[in-house]
Amino acid sequence: MTDNLTQKLIDGLAFIPKSWQIIPTNGNKQPLGYQWQQNPFNKDELIRSLQSTGSVKVRNCNGNQVYVYPKGIGVLTGKQLVAIDVDGNSATIALQKLSKSRSLLCTVAFTSGKPGRCQYLFSIPNCTNAALKSRRIRTRVKDEALEIRYAGMMSVLPPSVHPQTGQYRWVRDCSPVECAIAIAPQWLTQLMHKELPEKSTPKLQQTLQQSSGVKHDRIAALLAQINPDDYREWIRIGMALYSHSPTLLYLWDEWSRQSSKYKPGECERKWDTFNPNRITLGTLYYLAQIDSGCPAA
Structure with a gap:
């Protein structure tokens, strides 16, 4: 037996x-499962x-399989797939400027139905994908931005x-089922390759470029166990x-984007008000344990 929503998802997967x-x-655009980037499904196993x-079944933080009841599905971007997320009318204008007003190629596209919101999917040839990066271009309009989603990201x-x-x-x-995914236009792959000049690089990009390695992966794994919707916890984290x-702004921003309350640029504004304090990464371990119900080992 399947309920109406589950049947909708099954029918929707036929298009994938x-x-x-x-x-x-879940119903809040958040991915389900611990380290979901490393544990995607193919459509057939999800349908079954x-x-x-x-x-x-998804993994929890102990590595155990637990049952969850999804309210949505997302596609994992990276390798051969990139998404352009147009979030608002000002983002549409930014996209037109970046593409030099060229019409976007006919490609797979979807929308939440909110005005000025749309996402476009493009394929990336194998020979060009090694050095590509996700990008976010802020606009002058509050809560609007143009985002290029690549490795380790997801679009609902x-x-x-x-x-x-x-x-x-x-x-x-x-x-x-109605059109093919177009190959990413040259201006897009050039932008994903481009190292932005320091004087015009948003603080978020600077921290992304300065950040490194394994420890940050561990921090990201802890964040994945914590719900970003609680404002007090959000500030503490x-x-x-x-x-x-101070290079970890990008991790805070990536985690915050899982919340329906997320506002582009808000993390950067708050970040500028922070000072070194006694709150440590122990806060993350504690909150991860509380939210997930498992020890954050």
């Missing part, structure tokens, strides 16, 4: 190419699981639940990250 790596999500129980797909509009939808004639290293 077999090569896409799929992430189950939803048809059988209405649920899917139709017919997933959207917390404000109810449901994601394919743009007319732009579902994966930001302060803890700042005290550990």
